[in-house]
Amino acid sequence: MMSKTLPGSETLTWIEAGAGEPLLLLHGVGMCAEAWGPQIEALSQTHRVIALNMPGHGSSLLPDGALLPDYVAWAARAIDSLGLQKVSVAGHSMGALIALGLAVEHPAKIARVALLNAVHRRDPAARAAVLARAEAIAEGEFDLDTPLNRWFEPGDPARALVAGWLQNVDRKGYAMAYRAFALGDSTHAEGLAKLHCPALFLTADGDPNSTPAMAEAMSKAAPDGRVLVIPGHRHMVSLTAPKAVSAALRDWLKRPAKGQDQMTQDQRRALRDAFGTFMTGVTVVTTMDATGKPVGFTANSFSSVSLDPPLLLVSLAKSSSNYKTFTEGAHFAINILAEDQRDISTTFARPVADRFATVAWHAAPQASPILEGVAAWFDCTTHQVVDAGDHALLIGRIDSFASTAAPGLGYYRGSYFTATAAVRTGPEVVVSAVIEQNGAVLLVDDGLGGLTLPTAKVGAKGASATVCDLIEALGLTAAPGFIYSVFEDVARSHQHIAFHCPCSGGTPTRGAFVELSPASLTDVTDQALRTMLERLSEESAQGNYGIYFGNQTQGRVARVSGETP
Numbered sequence: 001m002m003s004k005t006l007p008g009s010e011t012l013t014w015i016e017a018g019a020g021e022p023l024l025l026l027h028g029v030g031m032c033a034e035a036w037g038p039q040i041e042a043l044s045q046t047h048r049v050i051a052l053n054m055p056g057h058g059s060s061l062l063p064d065g066a067l068l069p070d071y072v073a074w075a076a077r078a079i080d081s082l083g084l085q086k087v088s089v090a091g092h093s094m095g096a097l098i099a100l101g102l103a104v105e106h107p108a109k110i111a112r113v114a115l116l117n118a119v120h121r122r123d124p125a126a127r128a129a130v131l132a133r134a135e136a137i138a139e140g141e142f143d144l145d146t147p148l149n150r151w152f153e154p155g156d157p158a159r160a161l162v163a164g165w166l167q168n169v170d171r172k173g174y175a176m177a178y179r180a181f182a183l184g185d186s187t188h189a190e191g192l193a194k195l196h197c198p199a200l201f202l203t204a205d206g207d208p209n210s211t212p213a214m215a216e217a218m219s220k221a222a223p224d225g226r227v228l229v230i231p232g233h234r235h236m237v238s239l240t241a242p243k244a245v246s247a248a249l250r251d252w253l254k255r256p257a258k259g260q261d262q263m264t265q266d267q268r269r270a271l272r273d274a275f276g277t278f279m280t281g282v283t284v285v286t287t288m289d290a291t292g293k294p295v296g297f298t299a300n301s302f303s304s305v306s307l308d309p310p311l312l313l314v315s316l317a318k319s320s321s322n323y324k325t326f327t328e329g330a331h332f333a334i335n336i337l338a339e340d341q342r343d344i345s346t347t348f349a350r351p352v353a354d355r356f357a358t359v360a361w362h363a364a365p366q367a368s369p370i371l372e373g374v375a376a377w378f379d380c381t382t383h384q385v386v387d388a389g390d391h392a393l394l395i396g397r398i399d400s401f402a403s404t405a406a407p408g409l410g411y412y413r414g415s416y417f418t419a420t421a422a423v424r425t426g427p428e429v430v431v432s433a434v435i436e437q438n439g440a441v442l443l444v445d446d447g448l449g450g451l452t453l454p455t456a457k458v459g460a461k462g463a464s465a466t467v468c469d470l471i472e473a474l475g476l477t478a479a480p481g482f483i484y485s486v487f488e489d490v491a492r493s494h495q496h497i498a499f500h501c502p503c504s505g506g507t508p509t510r511g512a513f514v515e516l517s518p519a520s521l522t523d524v525t526d527q528a529l530r531t532m533l534e535r536l537s538e539e540s541a542q543g544n545y546g547i548y549f550g551n552q553t554q555g556r557v558a559r560v561s562g563e564t565p
Contacts, residue, residue: 002014002015002016011059011060012052012053012059012078012081013033013052013053013058013059014033014050014051014052014053015033015034015036015040015050015051016048016049016050016051017040017041017044017048017049018043018044018045018046018047018048018049019047019048020046020047020048021047021048021088021111021253022047022048022050022084022086022087022088023043023047023048023049023050023087023088023089023090023253024050024051024052024075024079024084024087024088024089024090025039025040025049025050025051025052025089025090025091025095026052026054026075026089026090026091026092026094026095026096026098026099027051027052027053027054027057027091027092027093027094027095028092028093028094028095028096028117028181029054029093029094029174029177029178029181030057030147030165030166030169030174030177030178031054031057031092031093031162031165032053032057032058032165032169033051033052033053033058034051034165035092035162035165035238035239036049036051036092036238038238038239038242038243038245038246039090039238039242039245039246039249042242042243042246042250043246043249043250043253046250046253047088047253050082050084052075052078054071054094054095054098054173054177055071055074055173055176055177056169056170056172056173056174056176056177057169057170057173057174057177061170061172061173061176062074062176064176065176066176066180067179067180067183067184067187068097068098068101068180068181068183068184068187068188069101069105069187070180071094071097071098071101071177071180072098072101072102072105072106075089075098075099075101075102076102076105076106076109079102079106079109084109085109086108086109086110086111086257087109087110087111088110088111088112088113088114088252088253088257089102089103089110089112089113089114090113090114090115090116090200090249090252091114091115091116091118092116092117092238093116093117093118093119093181093210093235094177094178094180094181094184095116096115096116096117096118096119097118097119097181097184097185097187097188099113099114099115100113100115100118100188100191100192101187101188103191103195103197103199104188104191104192104194104195105188105191107194107195107196107197110197111197111257112197112198112199112200112252112253112255112257113195113197113198113199113200114199114200114201114202114249114252115199115200115201115202115215115218116202116203116237116238116245117202117203117204117207117210117235117236117237118201118203118210118214118215118218119181119185119209119210119214120185120186120189120214120215120217120218121185121186121189121214121217122185122209126209127182127185130181130182130209131182131183133178133182134175134178134179134181134182134183137174137175137178137179138175138178138179140171142171144163144166144167147166148162148163148166150208150209150234150235151234151235151236152234152236152240153206153233153234153240156240158236158239158240161239162236162239189221192218192221192222192225193221193222193223193517193519193520195222195223195224195225196223196224197224197257198224198226198252198255198256198257199218199219199222199224199225199226200225200226200227200228200248200249200252201215201216201218201219201222201225201226201227201228202215202227202228202229202230202237202245202248203215203229203230203237204229204230204231204232204233204234204235204237204240204241205229205230205231205232205233205321206232206233206234207233207234207235207237208234209235210235212227212229212351215227215228215229216351219319220520220522220523221519221520223519223522224255226252226318226319226390227319228248228318228319228321229321229351230244230245230248230321231321244324251318255390269522272525273413273527276412276413276414276525276527277412277413279410279411279412279417280300280301280302280410280411280412281300281302281336281337281408281409281410281411282298282299282300282336282337282345282408282409282410282411282416282448283298283299283300283302283314283334283335283336283337284296284297284298284299284335284337284344284345284348284371284374285297285298285299285302285314285316285326285332285333285334285335285394286332286333286335286361286368286369286370286371287325287326287329287331287332287333287368287369288329288331288367288368288369289325289329290325294356294361294369295322295325295326295355296322296335296348296355296356296369297316297320297322297348297349298345298346298348298349298447298448298449299314299315299316300411300448301314301315301391302314302334302336305395309397310397310398311383311395311396311397311398312334312378312380312395312396312398313393313394313395313396314334314393314394314396315388315391315392315393315394316391316392316393316394317390317391318390318391318392319390321351323392326394327385327392327394329382330366330381330382331366331367331368331379331380331381331382332368332380332382332394332396333364333366333368333369333370333377333378333379333380334377334378334380334396335369335370335371335374335377336374336375336376336377336408337371337374337375337408337409338373338374338375338404338406338407338408338409339375339406339407339408339409339410339418340373340406340409341371341373341374341409342409342416342447344359344371345409345416345447345448346445346447347359349445349447349448349449350445356369359371359372360372360373364377364379364400365379365399365400366379366380366381366399366400368380373406374404374406375403375404375406375407375408375409376401376402376403376404376408377401377402377403378396378398378400378401379398379399379400379401380396380397380398380399381396381397381399382394382395382396382397383395383396383397411448413525413526413527414446414448414450414452414524414525414526414527415446415452415525415526416447428457428458428493428494428495429457429458429463429494429495429497430455430456430457430458430489430494430495430496430497431455431456431458431463431466431467431470431496431497431498431499432453432454432455432496432497432498432499432529433453433454433455433467433470433471433474433478433480433498433499433501434453434484434498434499434500434501434532434533434536435454435471435474435476435478435501435503436500436501436502436503436516436536436540437502437503437504437513438513439515439516439540440513440514440515440516441453441513441514441516441533441536442454442474442476442503442508442511442512442513442514443511443512443513443514443523443524444510444511445510445511446525446526448525450523450524450525451514451523451524451525452524452525452526452529453498453529453533454470454471454474454511455470456469456470458497463497463499464480464499467480467499467501468480471501473509474506474508474509474510474511475506475507475508475509476503476505476506476507476508477503477504477505477506478501478502478503478504478506479501479502480499480500480501481499481500481501481502482499482500482545482547483497483498483499483500483547484498484499484500484532484536484545484547484548485497485498485532485547485548486498486547486548486549487528487548487549487550487551487555488550488551489528489551496528498529498532500536500545516533516536516537516540517537518534518537521533521534521537532548535548535557546558
């Protein structure tokens with residue numbers, strides 16, 4: 001253990017190992033620098049790893065009443081005192097809140113940031129519960145078993161190790177840090193949109209307080225955010241799944257920091273839009289995990305490679321919860337969806353507990369699941385896994401296959417299309433509901449990992465009735481207001497009508513309300529809809545609304561007089 005006195009007579013203690021680019025590790029409340037033991041051992045092979053003890057946890061206390069910004073300021077002083085010019089920082093739990101604060105308040109000091117089991121904008125019930133625990137701890141209550149039961153599966157060998165650290169923690173330092181933790185879940189939430197360094201948001205699917213939904217929300221808000229959810233673990237994932245966590249941090253450390261061939265947010269969005277001009281089919285990629293459970297995901301990044309030998313490939317994001325299963329498995333299958341299987345595409349694109357529960361399937365010769373009714377399928381042996389930036393390319397050698405006369409489901413510029421619809425004459429009329437509430441708009445999954453507005457084709461009942469049906473199905477108290485946009489989508493042969501629908505209450509049955517700001521709308525894959533929502537963001541702030549007339553790329557805006565949502 002190393003020790004140093006910081007300016008202001010604070011004592012800094014830490015563990016250090018390795019050499020090279022610096023990596024700073026920040027532990028959670030009640031823990032210590034030793035909690036990063038597996039990561040120190042693994043990452044010190046390539047980096048200078050420095051694990052700090054938080055104030056009150058092996059180093060001197062901060063002044064009474066210290067809150068999260070005080071801990072962030074302490075960490076910034078530590079970076080300066082250790083002579084670190086620019087550092088990658090990873091934090092766990094309370095340490096994650098400090099790490100985020102460093103990246104937001106001191107961006108010049110931070111090359112990358114990783115938040116492990118972080119909390120983000122707790123709901124009212126969770127916030128009340130954690131504040132009650134903070135008050136009890138401040139009054140001298142010390143309950144060892146309750147946090148350990150939340151953090152570990154029964155019988156986990158790491159439990160005894162953590163119990164020892166908790167028993168020996170300074171009670172005053174523990175109480176002060178826990179109060180800062182309880183009050184700090186939203187302190188830097190708005191700053192996520194300003195993070196332009198590579199950011200990793202990692203948690204476990206069994207963590208009830210640092211949930212996968214929180215990690216997803218943070219990742220979506222950060223311009224260069226990626227999320228990883230480790231299955232089968234709880235809060236102390238760095239100790240219970242050390243190899244998976246170290247591997248994730250190793251990949252994160254390889255991502256180029258800003259100024260090292262890093263794309264801007266606008267460049268990333270433009271590149272995604274450019275990729276979207278290529279018409280693709282839609283597939284579901286399947287395999288069996290080590291326990292014999294079927295797993296799968298939706299992908300349109302599929303391609304044939306070779307006829308001799310027969311090879312194909314599909315691209316898999318490293319942030320996928322299925323990444324390890326597919327890259328380490330011996331077999332997988334490609335299911336090319338038929339045009340009537342849009343619902344299956346949506347199911348396998350969402351974080352559903354059991355994606356196969358409502359889908360009929362049978363086992364291929366190599367045991368991978370083959371979905372019933374697909375246009376074609378290919379049963380493969382894994383031939384090669386190729387590292388490709390933030391994805392891996394799974395190259396499969398085709399062992400068996402079959403195809404039918406069913407037309408395949410297509411995907412183009414963020415939306416599905418079908419061969420049957422493509423031969424129709426005249427445009428289809430499509431309506432979208434722009435459901436706005438308190439400066440946010442409701443967005444739903446588009447079925448391939450992006451977001452879109454609630455949308456439906458207009459039938460015999462007409463446009464207004466179709467929008468009302470959309471709102472009713474979403475379970476919201478809202479009604480169609482004025483028509484906000486009318487445009488012809490020439491590429492899809494759509495006449496698109498968007499209704500502005502002010503919302504006064506209710507919880508949506510699907511999707512979520514997303515803040516109306518350009519940074520929050522990045523995942524809207526349809527460029528025309530995203531441009532429309534960015535206009536709505538500006539007009540909502542001004543209270544001056546207009547109606548757009550034109551096509552998907554250009555038109556004019558006529559102002560609406562006397563109506564506000």
